[in-house]
Amino acid sequence: MARKVGSVGTETADKVRQTALLLFARHGYAAVSMRQIARQIDLQAGAIYNHFPTKQQLLRDLLVSHMERLLAAWDAEGVEGLPAGEALVAFVRFHLRYHTxxxxxxxxxxxxxxxLEEENFLDIEALRKRYEKGLQDILERGVADGTFRISDPRVTTMALIAMLTGVTNWYRSNGRLSLGEIEALYVGMISGTVGLKEV
Amino acid sequence: MARKVGSVGTETADKVRQTALLLFARHGYAAVSMRQIARQIDLQAGAIYNHFPTKQQLLRDLLVSHMERLLAAWDAEGVEGLPAGEALVAFVRFHLRYHTxxxxxxxxxxxxxxxLEEENFLDIEALRKRYEKGLQDILERGVADGTFRISDPRVTTMALIAMLTGVTNWYRSNGRLSLGEIEALYVGMISGTVGLKEV
Amino acid sequence: MARKVGSVGTETADKVRQTALLLFARHGYAAVSMRQIARQIDLQAGAIYNHFPTKQQLLRDLLVSHMERLLAAWDAEGVEGLPAGEALVAFVRFHLRYHTxxxxxxxxxxxxxxxLEEENFLDIEALRKRYEKGLQDILERGVADGTFRISDPRVTTMALIAMLTGVTNWYRSNGRLSLGEIEALYVGMISGTVGLKEV
Amino acid sequence: MARKVGSVGTETADKVRQTALLLFARHGYAAVSMRQIARQIDLQAGAIYNHFPTKQQLLRDLLVSHMERLLAAWDAEGVEGLPAGEALVAFVRFHLRYHTxxxxxxxxxxxxxxxLEEENFLDIEALRKRYEKGLQDILERGVADGTFRISDPRVTTMALIAMLTGVTNWYRSNGRLSLGEIEALYVGMISGTVGLKEV
DNA sequence: CATGAATGAGACTTCATTCAT
DNA sequence: CATGAATGAAGTCTCATTCAT
Structure with missing residues (x-):
């Protein structure tokens, strides 16, 4: 009835996070119950509430921490100093690698x-905007110095992100194409999309 | 708007379909209850079962009929005889118009x-493949006659569809850009993506 | 899974009301669960919600209908025309009879x-005030015509009601005293309390 | 404020007692959780169990200690030697003062x-009987020496206690009437009730 | 003596679905 | 073809209580 021997708070919380992530991804937030999550990690449903106050907060937590990791990883790539063309290639490769x-x-x-409830939605939205801004800055830089030929950088940003993220719908690690080959294909296509002369 | 075999064609059934579509789109299948659907059209939940045997079947019905309408609309465009370049432009404009x-x-x-349950999933998947095949055929035709420069038409098909469908995430009929302007932008970008010389 | 043969809405609702009344009285609102109520009338807990939207509403319903019946019964006694002394005796007998x-x-x-939640509380409170007003009017009438000697009719009203209602704490239908004897005792005591000369 | 045998006398235990008393009074025993009590004194629910073995025991503890304090306070009034009339007045004033x-x-x-569970109920009941006995003795003394005119001292005891305790339902320290005024009113009313000639 | 994590039960409520009327 | 009442399961969350730390 009490703490299991050896159980530690952060470990359980992490297991909840991982399991919830998997199940939410597989079946959708609404279709997954707290009981299901708990069952997978051999816990009573009620125990989850020692770590997350509500199911909604658990979702928020997952999304926030995903976006923050994503942003941190992108910042770590350090492409700021690169010429726009190289920066774009770096973004494409990074996004594909990270998301697959x-x-x-x-x-x-x-x-x-x-x-997501209103407030949580706005928070996540802000983080997503920040990530998209990374790409948009590259595009605008390239437009300014004549590297790219782009009519509307905002629209192109969203078009490219949609295109790239779509990969997660069909990518399989043991599929016909390796990740390297896929990266090359997308670099090629996107170079065309933004009117880049050579890669 | 052809009615699928086996579905009941009453006014009520149609109202259920419309409402369910809207609510599923807005909140997700799992998050919408039969009662919610019924309430919106001043009905008791039980009455829906006079028209659809289960909630799952209602979802299937919606998706099948959406895909069939989409395919019929695309067929009606009659682009088969057009040169690949023009056909691609037609697809882009059609997809954007239809989906927005x-x-x-x-x-x-x-x-x-x-x-979707297994069987239903496969049926819908088949219809989606058929639609994607429409684009892929155009791309392959253009590759064959030298109009496009594309390394992997299958991947490009999926990349373009993802890029185009992404528009539904941000398009607003009263937004900054008119649908016509958006179409022009995407035709421009996609021409670059497939290496089309002039549009 | 559907309606039991012969089941009728109002009958079930009434059975719920009766059972809830009994259980709330015996164990207290908070200590009684919807399941307990349902179990006693061979129903699933969820079915109660076909008749009452929430547990709180069920409580409110019970209290409102009790107070309304009480008020109606008191009105039916028709003591308005009586001299204050007789009216007071009528009230005492009525209250004891009704409450026991x-x-x-x-x-x-x-x-x-x-x-009770705020709003429901106020509604019930208003009904209780109306009932107490019945007694207070009698007392004031008696003060005005010299029948009673009372310093503060409002306080006396509440004192008498508390005194009378207290009987429910110990009255047993098979106890030492018959209801008639109890009535006589209280008429006697209360006559003294209000300074009534003879009864 | 004597501490009962077996109870722990720490500061924390006292804070628990005070908080529980307040919350039980406000919302009722069943509606108050151990967590709520703990939260109010910046404690984890588990910690309460270092001081009270169960929630039920905590309630019992509260009631027992309340009744014991009440009895002690009444004994301290030292009315045994007084004539019945004066003793009754003392009781009325004491009860009102203490309970408000x-x-x-x-x-x-x-x-x-x-x-309360059976056994605890009986213990508290016994204490309450002892307190009521204090009043009943006075009444019987007054009947014996002709000070009071009372038909059934047992019933009158309960009637008076109910009447007096009812004050807690409406008394406000900043209300229309001061405690002194209220005492006077009740002394007056009760004198009438018991047929006391002058006060 | 307090914390924090856990249990197992159970709270209120809603769900998809059924079927007598 | 709709209603309204029902089932049985399950939803999120809270409960009293326990106990390793």
Whole structure:
């Protein structure tokens, strides 16, 4: 009835996070119950509430921490000094690598926005905007110095992100194409999209 | 708007369909209850079962009929005889027009696939493949006659569809850009993506 | 899974009301669960919600209908025309008879006020005030015509009601004293309390 | 304020007692959780169990200690030697003063009896009987020496206690009437009730 | 002596679905 | 073809209580 021997708070919280992520990604937030999450990690449903005050907060937590990790990873790439063309290539490769490797984790941030309550939605939205801004800055830089030929950088930003993220719908690690080959294909296509002369 | 075999064609059934489509699109299949649907059209939940045997079947019905309408509309465009370049432009304009105008209704076919039971999933998947095949055929035709420069038409098909469908995430009929302007932007970008020389 | 043969809405609702009344009286609103109520009348807990939207509403319903019946019964006594002394005796006898015979039903209206949400509380409170007003009017009439000697009719009203209602705490239909004897005792005591000369 | 045998005398235990008393009085035993009590004194629910073995025991503890304090306070009034009339007046004043000043704390001893388990109920009941006996003795003394005219001292005892305790339902320290005025009113009314000639 | 994590039960309420009327 | 009442399961969350730390 009490703490299991050896159980530690952060470990359980992490297991909840991982399991919830997986299940939310697989079946959707609304279709997954707290009981289901708990069952998978051999816990009573009520115990989850020692770590997350509500199911909604658990979702928010997942999305926030995903976006923050994503932003941190992108910042770590350090492309700021690069010429626009190289920076764009770096972004494409980064986004594909990150989103195919995080696998399902990524899925839900695009999927479950409608299940967020107002305030949580705005927070996540802000983080997503910040990430998109990274790409948009590169595009605008390239337009300014003549590297790219783009009519509307905002629209192109969203078009490219949609195009790239779509990969998660069909990518399989053991599929016909390796990640490297996929990266090359997308670099090629996107170079065309933005009117880049050579890559 | 052809009615599918086996579905009941009453006024009530149609109202259920419309309401369910809207609510599923807005909140997700799992988050919408039969009671909610019924309430919106001043009905008791039980009455829905006079028209649809289960909630799952209602979702299937919606997705099938959406895909069939989409395919019929695309066939009606009659682009088969056109040169690949013109056909691609036609596809881009068609897809954008159809998906922005159907509004939310379209959303769910990409969203709710995971809530379909095996058999239903396969049926919808087949219809989606058929639609994608329309684009892929154009791309392959253009590759064959030298109009496009594309490394992997299958990947490009999926990249373009993702890019185009992404528009539904931000398009607002009273937004900064008119649908015509958006179409022009995407025709421009996609021409670059497939290496088309002039448009 | 559907309606039981012969089941009728109002009958079930009434059975719920009766059972809830009994259980709330016996154990208190907070200590009684919807399941307990349902179990006693061979129903699933969820079915109660076909008749009452919430547990709180069920309590409110009980209290309102108790107070309304009480007021109606008192009005039916038709004491308005009587001299104050006789009217007071009528009130005492009525209150004792009604409250001992309704038995537990009465208990909760004094007990569960704190479990009512603001708005419901105010509604019940208003009904109780109306009932108390009946007694207060008699007292004031008697003061005006010299029948009673009372310093503060408002305080006396509440004192008498508390004194009378207290009977429900110990009255047993098979106890040492018959209801008639109890009535006589209280008429005697209360006559003294209000300074009435003879009864 | 004597501490009962077996109870722990720490500061924390006292804070628990005070808080529980207040919350039980306000919302009722069943409606108050151990967590709520703990939260109010910046404690974890588990910590309460270092001081009280169960919630039930905590309630019992509260009621017992309330009744013991009440009895001790009454004994301290030292009315045994007084003539019945004066003793009754003393009782009335004492009861009103004690019950209005302890405020809500008193409420629960009349309210939560039904939430006591058998054995605890009997213990509290015995204490209450002892207190009532104090009044009944006075009444019987007064009947014996002709000071009072009372038909049934047992019933009158309960009637008077109910009447007096009812004050806690409406008394406000900043209300229309001061405690002194209220005492005077009740002394007056009760003198009438028991047929006392002059006060 | 307090914390924090856990249990197992159970709270209110809603769900998809059924079916007598 | 709709209603309204029902089932049985399950939803989120809270409860009293326990106990390793």
């Amino acid at each position: 490797q995080c696998g399902e984790e990524v899925f839900i941030s695009y999927m479950e926005l409608r299940n | 105008q159907c509004g939310e209704e379209v959303f769910i076919s990409y969203m709710e696939l995971r809530n | 015979q309704c038995g537990e039903e009465v208990f909760i209206s004094y007990m569960e006020l704190r479990n | 000043q302890c405020g809500e704390e008193v409420f629960i001893s009349y309210m939560e009896l039904r939430n």
